[in-house]
Amino acid sequence: MLRPRIIPCLLIHKGGLVxxxxxxxxxxxxxxxxxxxxxxxxxxxxxxVLDIDATVNKVEPDFTLIAKLAAECRMPLCYGGGVTTAAQAARIIDMGVEKVAVSAAAIANPALLTEMAAAVGRQSVVAVVDVRKRTGLFAKGYEVCTHNGKVSHKLDPIALAKQLQDAGAGEIVVNSIDRDGQMQGYDLELAAQFKQALKVPVTFLGGAGSLDHLGELVSRLGVVGAAAGSLFVFKGKYRAVLINYPTPEQKKLLCHEALKR
Structure with a gap:
């Protein structure tokens, strides 16, 4: 039976967790x-696990670190950062990683997703779409960004996600730049637009600060991936560092919310 996935997202910067x-x-x-x-x-x-340095610095994935992560990890692992070829994706999958995520490289060349799907299987190909609200006096809607939000693209996020899906992505991760680290809840309206438009599994990231926020997402959208960073590494209003995760009982309640739809 399909159920929502509760997914910690870890960011790697200069070899450390940030x-x-x-x-x-x-x-x-x-x-x-x-x-x-x-x-x-x-x-x-x-x-x-996302390496936020690799694409910006134009370097290939840190295969040594990936091997260590894969050897230690006992749950399905998705890695992203610096992947620009199907051969790199295949090498990562061969290390024991279940999914490989790409963003800037796929936006620049959607055919990369087709090549990756042929090499490792569509189920192992993840496209990440980083979005933020447009700014300016008459600006409306959202824009797509890459390179840690530093490069903006004149692309409609929903249309882009559908293009990446059609090119070969087996999953789309939607990451809200505006909500990142704010712990005030997901952008549910934006999430609903993506969920309605796409056929492949969708995971949402950016804004979760409590289990209630996870519950709001799955009660509205059903079986989706509910990903978070701050929620699973911080505790309390002063953001003391504490790795945490919902208990089995809490996860059952979240699953029940999804199945009520």
């Missing part, structure tokens, strides 16, 4: 391998 706010000011929160061990113990549904 958390950002609106894609800025990365705060060091610990060692990524140690965090993986804790999420193993807490039986997380899945884990997303």
């Amino acid at each position: 958390k950002t706010q609106q894609f800025k000011a990365p705060k060091y929160v610990g060692d990524p391998i140690n965090a993986v061990k804790i999420f193993n113990d807490k039986e997380a549904d899945e884990l997303v």
Whole structure:
């Protein structure tokens, strides 16, 4: 039976685990391998690890780190950062990673997703769409960004997601730049637009600050991926670093909310 997935998202910056706010000011929160061990113990549904340096610095994935993460991780693992070829994706999958995520490279060349799907299977190909609200006096709607929010693209986010889906992505991750690290809840209106438009599984990231926020997402949209960063690495209003995850009982309640739809 399909059920919502509760997914911690870990950001890697200069080899360490960090958390950002609106894609800025990365705060060091610990060692990524140690965090993986804790999420193993807490039986997380899945884990997303994104290297936020690789694409910006135009370097290939850190295969040494990926091998360590894959060896330690006992849950499905999705890695993203610096992947620009199907051969790199295949190498990562061969290490024991279940999914490979791409963003800027796929937007520049959607055929990359087709090549990756042929090499590793569509179910292992994830396209990440980073979005933020347009700014300006007469600006409306949302825009697509890459390179940690530094590069804006004149693309409609929904149309782009459908294009990436058709090109070969087996999953779309929608990441809200405006909500990143704010812990005030998901952009539910935006999430609903993506969910309605897409046929492949969708995961939403950006804004979760409580289990109620996860519940709001799955009660409205049903079986989706509910991903979060701050929620699973911080505790309390002063954001003390504490790796945490919902208990089995709490996850059952969230699943029940999804199945009520």
